[in-house]
Amino acid sequence: MFELDRSQYPQKKADGTLDIDLTSGKYLKLWQGPQHPGITGNMAIELTVCGDEVVDATTHVGYLHRGFEKLMERRTFMQCFPIVCRICVPEPDFNEYCYAAAVEELAGLEIPELAHWIRTLILEMGRVNSYLMYLGGQAGAFGQGVIGQWTTYVRDLMLDRFEELTGARIYHMFIIPGGVRDNLPDGFAGRMEETLREIESVLADVDRVMFHNAVFKKRAVGVGVIDTAWLDSYGITGPNARAAGVAKDVRKDQPYLVYPELEFEAVTGKDSDIYTRADVRRRDLLLSLDLIRQILSRLPKTGAVMTKLPNVLHWKIPRGETYVRGECSRGEYGYYLVTDGSGYPRRVNVRGPSYTHSIALFERMVINANISDVAALLVSLHTYPPEIER
């Protein structure tokens, strides 16, 4: 682990800003993104480097802004639900769950028990997909392209399960205010078991080829350390916090859906570097496979999946406000919903974990990093730009 601040330069001016004179020839501006293999999605990092060391960094977002929060203010409560999943592409289901749960709470709706189980199943399936994508990206940042090919293959199998359950592969639009759209198809548990075994098989290979790889260890161990003292100041949640030894996991801290009935412990690490964060996610992925098995073995065999809704064209929800959160693969995901008694949301605010991780935290962490580690460091925070911009 390197010291928190190795920087000897640039000097700070009296007002606290860095004294960077680009004409001196000592510093160079370097843009990583918005189109760059070492960036997580459509965002950009403006680096100021001295030699190969980063001395200043600014995260630039806005390439994906579609104004979802504003769009929802013009749509009825039911019209909002097909929009929200688009706020996070690789793991869209948390948007559906948080939005639906917030609407149900303010509207006073009770959800059938079977819908709770299926919602939990969907969220864990989405978590598996997100982690598989992450593993490929993290290995790719160190030049191990084959890992991404393997994880993309098994992710595709999980997308098959999503397709047979929801009819869609990426945006599922399955968790709807009032419940879920349908029950599981016949034989789903058996086909899911085959998929889980294939994922476990590939993960065993990933463990050998990635986590026991000398190059990966040399470049990931001790690099990109998150100090536990930063956790609250920078709003760090999820695996980024758990790799630092703090068992922050909404599934355990403030259990929702059927998590209180499932047996598991939050996965933690202690070294808080890139390697530990990757390992925490790998073990969390294995935990998700176990949770999917628990859910499928204990899911009620019969029952309704939707509660009776009022006429959705004239659905007005009394004035109120609430916040609903869940633990997505990147940390705390939440929806703050305000209603004013009309048929439209007064305000919807989406709290994605990438919001703090990729701006305030990343801009702090990347100082003194080597240019070649920037991509790996950013990927290790597991950020998705759409949830920053909404």
Added chain:
Amino acid sequence: MQQLYDTLTQRFSLGEFTRQRADLAFITVEAVRLHALLRHLRDQEGFTHLVLLTAVDWLEDGQFQLTYLINNRAKCQDLGLRVMIARDNASMESIHDLWAAAATYQRELREMFGIDFPGSPRLMDDFILEGWNAAPPYRRDFDTLEYSRATYRERPGRETRDPAAHMKQQLYGDKGDV
């Protein structure tokens, strides 16, 4: 949460208390008391995690509602502090000294709602809307439809339907209102 509210009222002058769930409550606070209250909640009551900071535009009342949502992980409690400020020349004390991450939220609120947070780092830097010159777009009086009509041209041959009327027609045909 009621117990916490009772404790806080002994030290601070607080407004309306709303118990939303067993683990979530909202309290209305005067703007001038917010910073001290947040510091107390963070340092003395265990609300160490700033979950989010956002604004709600109550256009008809001429006010913005700023919502500071904080979390006490040990007690599994969330507390939302509501601060009502005037929409005209909206300005609020910055809390970036309490949570470094707050500076990002404040940058966004300056850009999207036009709320000023004097002293907040990089407040005037573009956040999402690079080169934006129109009114802050998340204000209620910013009409996205009107902006789109004025800014972009219609694509020839495109049919536009009112979503509510179209769905009603699809579901109920000519039976009318149900």
